[in-house]
Amino acid sequence: MARQWGMVIDLDRCTGCEACVVACHAENNISTVGEKEAARGRAKHWIRVERYYEGDFPNVTAKFMPVLCQQCGEAPCEPVCPTFASYHTSEGLNGQVYNRCIGTRYCANACPYNVRFFNWFNPVWDEPLNLQLNPDVSVRGVGVMEKCTFCVQRIKAAEIQAEAEKRPLKDGEFAPACVQTCAPKAMVFGDLNDPQSEVSRLARSNRATKLLEETGTLPHVTYLKRDSWNGTQNAAENS
Amino acid sequence: MLQKTPEQINEDLLRPLGTTSITYRLVLILLFIVVAAGGYAFGSQIYNGIGLAGIQRPVFWAFYITNFVFWIGLSHAGTLISAILRLCNATWRRPVTRCAEVITVFALSIGASFPVIHLGRPWLAFWLFPYPSERGIWPNIRSPLLWDFFAINTYLIGSVTFLLLPMIPDFALVRDRAVSNIRKKIYSVLALGWSGTPKQWHRLETAMHIMAIAVIPVAVSVHSIVSWDFAMAPVPMWHSTIFAPYFVAGAIFSGIAALIIAMAMLRKFLHLEEYLLPIHFENLGKLLLVMSLLWVYFVASERLTTWYGNEPADMAVFWMTQRGGFSPLFWTMVFCNFIVPFPLLAIKKLRTITGCVIASIGVVIGMWLERFLIIVPSLSHKYLAFSWTASAYRPTWTEITITVATFAAMALLYMLFAKFIPIISVWELKAGQHPAATEELARLADGQSRLADRLRTQREAGAD
């Protein structure tokens, strides 16, 4: 059966440290946009930690979760692209083909999760950061849409290696940059079609939930709810 | 109707083609400068990047798409007046048809340029065209933007032919009266050798009839498809089935307003007081009133169902427009689209040419705001609140310059057209002046003789 890549993020383990955000920037040649542009809302964080404050001081709690491209099974961003730059791969990913993108930005409007980012200008890396670019990932020019690809370069590299060695891919053999970097091991990546993989097992947990499920996008990212949303205060009570 | 001889009609309607005043030339130069500024803004965007515009994440569409929808909407003037009134045999449309059709063609051309202007990589806009590319890929027709491509091109070709076909006899007229050799040559080519035999007239009128039937469904489909650019995306307050009829009604609304403004300016600057009569403005004013009420109906329906449904994402956008940051624009829009036009158009005494023009200017402003308010509040407040705009969307100099430049371009193109081609269809006007006229004309004649009496008494009063 064809592979269907998916991810599980355990919100109980996530500390909101944002190491995944930095790792993603490093792995995927995402440039920083500068202070002025970031203030205008043009920063490109393929994975971001969303944070909502609840309650008033002194009973404030922060609820946070990492949000990245959900690689939706029925992605609303795909049919609206006039040049097929956004399409569905056979392995369940939402592919973004930079060369086909002419920058209509319709896909970004259609995405309910706001996980698509646009290159408003040509990306700039101050020296010597330009020497740190990942050769496996293309650099996107001005006018092109980009988003999380589940580190498709790593997926492809692992698949090619496994095929060359004439063996099947092992679960957990490789991981996207964010999953690899996550210190509390809150993120798990793997093949959802393999019932033995860890990601499939966790996706069947009774804490499993999906983001904006009611929009009918069939996301491949599953979130495991915290048992209690009260943070560290009541952690002692609940453990 | 004040029966004018054909010579008088020729004289009046062809005078603008001959004389050119200094004011005309100055205004033309000024408009050209503004358009050039718009071109410079567009060039800067290509050179530096689309980031020069004020758009941001998540408001990925703003001024340019507002303008796109606005100008395409404005282009529905010609279709309504020309095609529908032609099919209904409404004779009062005769002086008005070409003014309207010209608005359609130019507004459509301007509107159709915006999908190119707003692209991140506009030099690749030709990828929307279905051709067997060397990349082995065709465009994606599941995308509403491709539907836009087909619909707008069909409508543009249809409108251009709808405009050009009845111009052939008028080109023949100008050709026969042309003084300079170059003009005569050009108009001869354009007139296609028209001589005016019964067969030619019959075929032309049949063709116009078929075109009128064909272009109405096309116009309806064009703005429905433009509305589906929004309605097909799962965005709060976009994903609504009412969008197609709502947009078509809004388009006709703004189109009639633009037509009234254009006609008023033509009447004043080309001295067409005896051709573009108060009755024309009154009739168009009544249509504008109906469209204003229809607009209110659609907006009220949409907002009532949204409010009653009380879905959190939709309500966030709803309150933003009604009470939040966008409320000044929202209430200005209601003021311009309904509060001002309604009394001016409903009360007969106020439904003068001036009243209609004031109402129309309000409608043009209000409809532009309506397009803006459909796009930007919804995009700023999608489902995940963390991504609601960090800083509110503000247009930058490129967006403002290009917007102003499009209005200047419209005026410029219109002025150039009126200079070289009679803006009132001469043969249609003459054909409407027959002794064997319908009772509609008799009614118009009655109104016309009252006008004549009024003008006479005014003249006599002024002479004292």
Added chain:
Amino acid sequence: MATADSIYGLFPTPADAQRAMDSLRDAGVAPARIVVMTAQPFEEYGFMHVKPMRTNMYKIAACGGIIGGALGFWLAWYMQVAYPFPLTTGGMPLVAPWPTGIVTYELTMLSAILTTVITLLVTTGLPSWRKDKIYDPEVSNGMLLIGVIDPAENAREDLEARLQRAGAEKIKGTGRFTR
């Protein structure tokens, strides 16, 4: 190419033109040899209907529309399947019915419009910029031109008299009958 021979009169009003037409028909001139030129389509008057006007333009436009629609349908279908691997998007089938329908509809209307224009140009013989056509610029001034193409030499006096009696302001001729 020399201009065809003709005799024609220029009439100021459609009533005069109608009298002239009646007079010419009385003289036994065949409809095919009567030339009429006007600056407006005087539909209510008989002189515009001497040659029967029937046209198949509606049917031709409809056929053009159907053919264009079929082509549009094929194009829409082809654009969605013409790849070595299927480009699926958003859970939609490979050939999505509604977009196919929309593109088919637009191309149907476009073909109907273009067919109408082409039919018009073909049936009216336009564009024809030949210099040897029978035409008088007075027509643009509101004069109605009624005349006879290729009249017999001995009929000249009679025809000119008839046109004069009907109220012609000017009587002119082309080709052999130039005056």
